Amino acid sequence: xxxQQLQSLAGSYPLALRGLGMTVVLSxxxxxxxxxxxxxxxILRTGGNRLISGxxxxxVDLIRGTPFLVQIFLIFFILPEFGIELDAFTAGxxxxxxxxxxxxxxxxxxxxxxxxxxxxxxALASGLSRWQRMRQVVLPQAMRIVLPPLVGQYVLLIxxxxxxxxxxxxxxxxxxxxxVQRVPNGLLVFFLVGVGYFIVCYPLIMLARRLExxxxxxxxxxxx
Amino acid sequence: MTKTGMTKTGMxxxxxxxxxxxxxxVLKDITLSVEPKEVVVVCGPSxxxxxxxxxxxxxxxAIKDGDLVVDGQRLGDPATNMTQLRTEIGFxxxxxxxxxxxxxxxxxxxxxxxxxxxxxxxxxxxxxxxLAKVGLADKVNAYPxxxxxxxxxxxxxxxCLGMRPKIMLFxxxxxxxxxxxxxxxxxxxxxxxxxxxxMMVVTHEMGFARKVAQRVVxxxxxxxxxxxxxxxxxxxxxxxxxxxxxxKILRH
Numbered sequence: 001x002x003x004q005q006l007q008s009l010a011g012s013y014p015l016a017l018r019g020l021g022m023t024v025v026l027s028x029x030x031x032x033x034x035x036x037x038x039x040x041x042x043i044l045r046t047g048g049n050r051l052i053s054g055x056x057x058x059x060v061d062l063i064r065g066t067p068f069l070v071q072i073f074l075i076f077f078i079l080p081e082f083g084i085e086l087d088a089f090t091a092g093x094x095x096x097x098x099x100x101x102x103x104x105x106x107x108x109x110x111x112x113x114x115x116x117x118x119x120x121x122x123a124l125a126s127g128l129s130r131w132q133r134m135r136q137v138v139l140p141q142a143m144r145i146v147l148p149p150l151v152g153q154y155v156l157l158i159x160x161x162x163x164x165x166x167x168x169x170x171x172x173x174x175x176x177x178x179x180v181q182r183v184p185n186g187l188l189v190f191f192l193v194g195v196g197y198f199i200v201c202y203p204l205i206m207l208a209r210r211l212e213x214x215x216x217x218x219x220x221x222x223x224x
Numbered sequence: 225m226t227k228t229g230m231t232k233t234g235m236x237x238x239x240x241x242x243x244x245x246x247x248x249x250v251l252k253d254i255t256l257s258v259e260p261k262e263v264v265v266v267c268g269p270s271x272x273x274x275x276x277x278x279x280x281x282x283x284x285x286a287i288k289d290g291d292l293v294v295d296g297q298r299l300g301d302p303a304t305n306m307t308q309l310r311t312e313i314g315f316x317x318x319x320x321x322x323x324x325x326x327x328x329x330x331x332x333x334x335x336x337x338x339x340x341x342x343x344x345x346x347x348x349x350x351x352x353x354x355l356a357k358v359g360l361a362d363k364v365n366a367y368p369x370x371x372x373x374x375x376x377x378x379x380x381x382x383x384c385l386g387m388r389p390k391i392m393l394f395x396x397x398x399x400x401x402x403x404x405x406x407x408x409x410x411x412x413x414x415x416x417x418x419x420x421x422x423m424m425v426v427t428h429e430m431g432f433a434r435k436v437a438q439r440v441v442x443x444x445x446x447x448x449x450x451x452x453x454x455x456x457x458x459x460x461x462x463x464x465x466x467x468x469x470x471x472k473i474l475r476h
Contacts, residue, residue, distance in 0.1 A: 005308065010328065049309060118317060118319055118321040119314075119323065121284055121321065122315075122322075122323070123323075124284065124310065125282055125284065125310055125313070125314075125315035126310070126311070126314075126315075126334070126335035126339065126383065126384070127307050127308070127310040127311035127335060127386060127387065128307075128308060128334075128335060128338060128339060129339075132338050132339070136323075136334060140263035140325045141323075141325055172446055175285075177421065198405045224344070
């Protein structure tokens with residue numbers, strides 16, 4: 001029986017590849033956009049404007065404090081009520097980008113705040129503009145703190161992308177649901193789905209670990 | 225060092241400046257004028273407000289009331305472009321504050337390239353010359369973590385000089401240094417002073433004060449208690465507080 005199931009599974013591999021491809025494409029686009037947006041939000045959050053900073057803080061808390069599934073439903077099912085029709089792919093990208101941006105914003109804020117005040121004062125004293133201080137002095141130093149958790153966050157977000165299957169996107173998780181209807185062995189099917197995610201995530205886990213070790217070692221040399 | 229009757233020629237003019245941290249009056253009615261090319265040493269016990277005083281000059285601290293006019297521009301005035309004014313004022317920190325991710329040369333050339341818009345090649349040539357001038361020609365490509373404290377502080381001075389400032393402010397530049405490194409930094413500061421830089425120096429290095437300062441200002445509890453030539457101040461301090469302070473720092 002297991003032999004038949006394996007044969008049947010092997011027949012589903014084009015579907016599985018499509019699902020894996022969807023998961024990778026969705027994650028990749030959302031992570032790139034989310035990183036850009038997250039850095040922008042993080043920089044604004046630490047900027048001088050209290051109103052903007054407060055608004056971003058509230059939004060980040062809201063997103064971090066609600067389930068991702070609920071956010072996706074709101075975007076996909078509620079927005080059309082207000083005349084904004086989105087296809088599942090766009091809705092998935094928006095939801096995942098927003099989630100990524102909020103988590104990355106918090107990481108970036110922590111990184112920026114870790115840079116000693118004296119660094120900003122030195123940059124200020126030599127007449128660098130706000131953007132130059134950020135670009136030349138603060139961000140390069142913040143990156144040491146930001147990079148390891150950033151890559152770690154990517155892993156979490158790739159796994160969170162599985163939630164988009166709930167609005168009908170044929171990602172790796174949904175492929176699992178489809179296949180399990182033909183091959184009634186949930187353990188086997190979802191074991192393979194898990195392996196699929198692991199293959200995507202493991203290189204990033206290794207990267208995060210390497211970055212952490214490298215940053216840790218470099219930190220010893222730098223006296224501020 | 226002349227004062228005309230009608231207009232102030234001071235490069236830095238404090239007129240009745242007050243500042244509070246919460247309810248603490250950290251600067252009390254400061255009136256002080258520093259002439260172009262003058263070197264003023266500010267000393268006083270810890271917590272007397274001397275660092276705050278010079279941090280006000282480039283706007284790292286804001287003043288509460290009174291007037292502070294630097295290079296003809298009134299601080300706090302909406303017409304004063306603070307970023308522009310800061311390019312004319314070098315500031316040397318007690319803890320150096322070099323950029324740890326940039327080499328000595330990059331530390332020196334960063335502001336000239338990005339703020340003064342000097343072409344990179346030209347800025348690097350000038351930067352190398354400045355580092356050579358402070359005795360670090362061989363450390364051009366070293367990172368701050370690879371330099372001793374004295375070397376870092378000399379890079380920090382070169383970083384300020386790279387902007388060709390009109391004024392240099394020093395906030396206890398040798399306090400964080402091991403004793404054997406103090407003189408290499410003071411030597412550079414003496415050279416800068418002798419080239420005619422307007423300087424305010426917070427320091428307890430009395431040898432430096434005697435050598436290059438025109439004036440020593442003694443502060444206590446946020447106020448200027450005494451002001452005079454180094455000779456007057458060290459030999460004939462006028463107040464009990466300055467006598468007590470001098471007896472402490474000159475004992476060793």
